[in-house]
Amino acid sequence: MKQMLGGILHASGVEAPAGNRFCAQWRTKCISGCIPPRRSWASSLAFRQPQADYWIHWLTPILNAALGDEMQLPARQPADLEEVLQACPELQFILDGTERPIQRPKDSQRRKDYYSGRKKQYTAKNVVITHKPSGRILGLSRTYPGRRHDKAVADEESFFFPPGSHLWEDTGFEGYAPEGVMVHCPKKKPRKSELSPEEKAQNRAIAQERIGVEHSIGKVKIFRIVRETYRNHRSEFEDLVMETACGLCNLLLACRPAKVAQIVTA
Structure with a gap:
């Protein structure tokens, strides 16, 4: 699981250090289930809240697609x-x-x-x-x-x-x-x-x-x-x-x- 989530950012082609730092904490929090409020999360990463929102909106569909590749998503149709x-x-x-x-x-x-x-x-x-x-x-x-x-x-x-x-x-x-x-x-x-x-x-x-x-x-x-x-x-x-x-x-x-x-x- 850690390898799959850890590879999401790399597979997406994002190389920015801030993006890597955000993805590392985002991956850890997803694994633990203890996702903090956006404001405190952004503050801990030296982000502004709009930047944290941007990454959440950008990374969530990628995580969803990765879970689909692993056959873990529930059926919808x-x-x-x-x-x-x-x-x-x-x-x-x-x-x-x-x-x-x-x-x-x-x-x-x-x-x-x-x-x-x-x-x-x-x-x-x-x-x-x-x-x-x-x-x-x-x-x-x-x-x-x-x-x-x-x-x-x-x-x-x-x-x-x-x-x-x-x-x-x-x-x-x-x-x-x-x-x-x-x-x-x-x-x-x-x-x-x-x-x-x-x-x-x-x-x-x-x-x-x-x-x-x-x-x-x-x-x-x-x-x-x-x-x-x-x-x-x-x-x-x-x-x-x-x-x-x-x-x-x-x-x-x-x-x-x-x-x-x-x-x-x-």
Whole structure:
């Protein structure tokens, strides 16, 4: 991993000493997941903040392309996702939505679209498909406004799951049942009523099975750019950084075979 990230700047043809210094720290922070705020990062490198922004915008697509060459990025297109899921030895997948806080939009319609009633703030949303035995992120939806419902996003993405698959969902996907797939979804508490002890036990069992995807999303969000309030206004960049963070998460997982073996046997 260090060799791959270390070669990104060299492969791009950049020879400037400042660029090499920036890339070295950028590579180290990507590996550790502890990416500092732009202002403090720029200060530590004797950069102005606009220069740091320039390098982040310039290097992120290169990192994304390198992760793609290493086959670590999640599938985004339905045909690609179908191929990836069918290649899995165990057809067990977890479907979940994840939201990232963004700045308050200036446009009133965008404020309405991006306001998440669940998070009580403005967010961007993605749906993630994780391989349950390994914890690897196999699929990632496009980035949607936070107001969109998880099931509506899954319906629009037209995800395909191989026949005979087992799919674990949360209540946000209630009613989403692809053909030929065994769906495991907890039951919502009825209005003015209570769940039976058997239903509560079943919900706990499903939650224990789904905890793997929460761990995977937690690994993605060690990167502050997808955890803290997103302030970048460049078009499509919010989607790029989420895809890149998922690719780095997969790469970290691939570099820890002992950890993977532990997850599989758990």
